[in-house]
Amino acid sequence: MEYLIYLIIFAAKVTENALGTLRLIVVANGKKRIGAFLQFIIALIWITVTGVVIVGISEDPFKILFFAFGSGVGSLVGSIIEEKMAMGSNALNAIVDKTLEPQISLALREMGFAVTSIDAQGKDRERKLLIIVTSRRKRKKVVDIIEQIDNRAMVFSENLAAIVGGYMR
Secondary structure (H helix, E strand, O other), rough: OHHHHHHHHHHHHHHHHHHHHHHHHOOOOOOOHHHHHHHHHHHHHHHHHHHHHHHHOOOOOOEEEEEEEHHHHHHHHHHHHHHHHHHOOEEEEEEEEEEOOHHHHHHHHOOOOOOEEEEEOOOOOOOEEEEEEEHHHHHHHHHHHHHOOOOOOOOEEEEEEEOOOOOOO
Protein backbone atom coordinates (compact mmCIF):
# COMPACT_ATOMS: atom_id res chain seq x y z
CA MET A 1 0.00 0.00 0.00
CA GLU A 2 2.85 2.41 0.80
CA TYR A 3 4.30 1.90 -2.66
CA LEU A 4 0.99 2.81 -4.25
CA ILE A 5 0.91 6.10 -2.30
CA TYR A 6 4.48 6.85 -3.46
CA LEU A 7 3.53 6.11 -7.05
CA ILE A 8 0.43 8.31 -6.82
CA ILE A 9 2.44 11.19 -5.30
CA PHE A 10 5.12 10.86 -7.98
CA ALA A 11 2.64 10.64 -10.89
CA ALA A 12 0.56 13.54 -9.61
CA LYS A 13 3.62 15.79 -9.22
CA VAL A 14 4.87 14.85 -12.71
CA THR A 15 1.45 15.76 -14.10
CA GLU A 16 1.21 18.98 -12.07
CA ASN A 17 4.65 20.27 -13.06
CA ALA A 18 4.26 19.26 -16.70
CA LEU A 19 0.96 21.16 -16.83
CA GLY A 20 2.62 24.11 -15.09
CA THR A 21 5.30 24.30 -17.76
CA LEU A 22 2.68 24.10 -20.50
CA ARG A 23 0.57 26.77 -18.79
CA LEU A 24 3.47 29.22 -18.91
CA ILE A 25 3.93 28.63 -22.62
CA VAL A 26 0.22 28.84 -23.39
CA VAL A 27 -0.15 32.14 -21.52
CA ALA A 28 3.01 33.54 -23.16
CA ASN A 29 1.37 32.81 -26.51
CA GLY A 30 -1.74 34.78 -25.59
CA LYS A 31 -4.07 31.89 -24.74
CA LYS A 32 -5.22 33.20 -21.35
CA ARG A 33 -8.37 31.11 -20.98
CA ILE A 34 -6.54 27.85 -21.60
CA GLY A 35 -3.89 29.04 -19.13
CA ALA A 36 -6.55 29.76 -16.50
CA PHE A 37 -8.12 26.33 -16.97
CA LEU A 38 -4.72 24.64 -16.67
CA GLN A 39 -4.03 26.61 -13.48
CA PHE A 40 -7.33 25.36 -12.04
CA ILE A 41 -6.27 21.75 -12.70
CA ILE A 42 -2.78 22.43 -11.33
CA ALA A 43 -4.24 23.87 -8.10
CA LEU A 44 -6.51 20.84 -7.63
CA ILE A 45 -3.60 18.45 -8.05
CA TRP A 46 -1.32 20.49 -5.82
CA ILE A 47 -3.69 20.78 -2.87
CA THR A 48 -4.63 17.09 -3.06
CA VAL A 49 -1.06 15.81 -3.28
CA THR A 50 0.26 18.22 -0.68
CA GLY A 51 -2.45 17.07 1.72
CA VAL A 52 -1.47 13.42 1.16
CA VAL A 53 2.21 14.20 1.74
CA ILE A 54 1.69 16.30 4.87
CA VAL A 55 -0.50 13.73 6.64
CA GLY A 56 1.91 11.48 8.54
CA ILE A 57 5.01 13.17 7.12
CA SER A 58 7.12 12.53 10.22
CA GLU A 59 6.35 8.78 10.10
CA ASP A 60 6.96 8.50 6.35
CA PRO A 61 9.63 10.91 5.00
CA PHE A 62 9.76 9.01 1.70
CA LYS A 63 6.65 10.95 0.68
CA ILE A 64 8.83 14.07 0.56
CA LEU A 65 11.35 12.38 -1.73
CA PHE A 66 8.68 11.18 -4.18
CA PHE A 67 7.06 14.63 -4.09
CA ALA A 68 10.37 16.34 -4.93
CA PHE A 69 11.42 13.72 -7.50
CA GLY A 70 8.04 13.97 -9.23
CA SER A 71 8.44 17.76 -9.37
CA GLY A 72 11.80 17.49 -11.12
CA VAL A 73 10.66 14.84 -13.59
CA GLY A 74 7.47 16.82 -14.26
CA SER A 75 9.47 19.89 -15.16
CA LEU A 76 11.53 17.84 -17.62
CA VAL A 77 8.43 16.19 -19.11
CA GLY A 78 6.71 19.56 -19.50
CA SER A 79 9.74 20.96 -21.33
CA ILE A 80 9.82 17.98 -23.69
CA ILE A 81 6.09 18.26 -24.43
CA GLU A 82 6.38 22.01 -25.03
CA GLU A 83 9.28 21.45 -27.42
CA LYS A 84 7.18 18.94 -29.40
CA MET A 85 4.17 21.28 -29.49
CA ALA A 86 6.38 24.19 -30.68
CA MET A 87 3.73 26.84 -30.11
CA GLY A 88 4.32 30.43 -31.07
CA SER A 89 6.29 32.34 -33.64
CA ASN A 90 9.93 33.24 -34.11
CA ALA A 91 11.74 36.04 -35.84
CA LEU A 92 14.80 34.46 -37.40
CA ASN A 93 17.65 36.81 -38.14
CA ALA A 94 20.29 35.54 -40.53
CA ILE A 95 23.53 37.37 -41.26
CA VAL A 96 24.60 36.00 -44.63
CA ASP A 97 27.20 36.59 -47.31
CA LYS A 98 26.03 39.46 -49.51
CA THR A 99 26.64 37.50 -52.71
CA LEU A 100 24.59 34.51 -51.49
CA GLU A 101 21.62 36.55 -50.24
CA PRO A 102 19.64 36.55 -53.52
CA GLN A 103 19.86 32.75 -53.71
CA ILE A 104 18.85 32.32 -50.05
CA SER A 105 15.97 34.79 -50.29
CA LEU A 106 14.67 33.16 -53.47
CA ALA A 107 14.85 29.66 -51.95
CA LEU A 108 12.99 30.80 -48.82
CA ARG A 109 10.36 32.69 -50.79
CA GLU A 110 9.79 29.68 -53.05
CA MET A 111 9.06 27.68 -49.87
CA GLY A 112 6.46 30.29 -48.87
CA PHE A 113 8.47 32.27 -46.31
CA ALA A 114 8.46 36.08 -46.24
CA VAL A 115 11.98 37.52 -46.19
CA THR A 116 13.12 41.06 -45.51
CA SER A 117 16.69 41.84 -46.58
CA ILE A 118 18.75 44.67 -45.10
CA ASP A 119 22.28 45.81 -46.02
CA ALA A 120 24.74 45.17 -43.20
CA GLN A 121 28.44 45.56 -42.52
CA GLY A 122 30.33 42.68 -40.96
CA LYS A 123 33.80 42.73 -39.42
CA ASP A 124 35.60 42.13 -42.70
CA ARG A 125 33.05 42.52 -45.47
CA GLU A 126 29.58 43.59 -46.50
CA ARG A 127 26.81 41.26 -45.42
CA LYS A 128 23.04 41.03 -45.61
CA LEU A 129 20.68 40.72 -42.67
CA LEU A 130 17.63 38.59 -43.43
CA ILE A 131 14.58 38.76 -41.20
CA ILE A 132 12.16 35.84 -41.49
CA VAL A 133 9.06 35.50 -39.31
CA THR A 134 7.84 31.93 -39.04
CA SER A 135 6.14 29.50 -36.70
CA ARG A 136 8.41 27.64 -34.29
CA ARG A 137 7.46 24.41 -36.07
CA LYS A 138 9.06 25.65 -39.29
CA ARG A 139 12.16 27.24 -37.72
CA LYS A 140 14.45 24.27 -38.41
CA LYS A 141 13.33 24.15 -42.05
CA VAL A 142 14.31 27.81 -42.53
CA VAL A 143 17.68 27.31 -40.83
CA ASP A 144 18.39 24.22 -42.97
CA ILE A 145 17.71 26.14 -46.20
CA ILE A 146 20.00 28.98 -45.13
CA GLU A 147 22.81 26.64 -44.06
CA GLN A 148 22.61 24.64 -47.30
CA ILE A 149 23.41 27.78 -49.26
CA ASP A 150 25.66 29.66 -46.80
CA ASN A 151 27.26 27.34 -44.26
CA ARG A 152 28.97 30.34 -42.63
CA ALA A 153 25.71 32.20 -41.97
CA MET A 154 24.91 33.30 -38.45
CA VAL A 155 21.29 32.58 -37.58
CA PHE A 156 19.59 33.48 -34.33
CA SER A 157 15.97 33.56 -33.28
CA GLU A 158 13.73 35.55 -31.00
CA ASN A 159 10.34 34.50 -29.64
CA LEU A 160 7.53 36.78 -30.73
CA ALA A 161 4.66 37.63 -28.42
CA ALA A 162 2.42 39.39 -30.94
CA ILE A 163 2.33 39.86 -34.69
CA VAL A 164 0.33 42.54 -36.46
CA GLY A 165 0.40 42.98 -40.21
CA GLY A 166 2.89 41.64 -42.68
CA TYR A 167 2.85 38.32 -44.47
CA MET A 168 2.89 34.97 -42.70
CA ARG A 169 1.75 31.76 -44.28
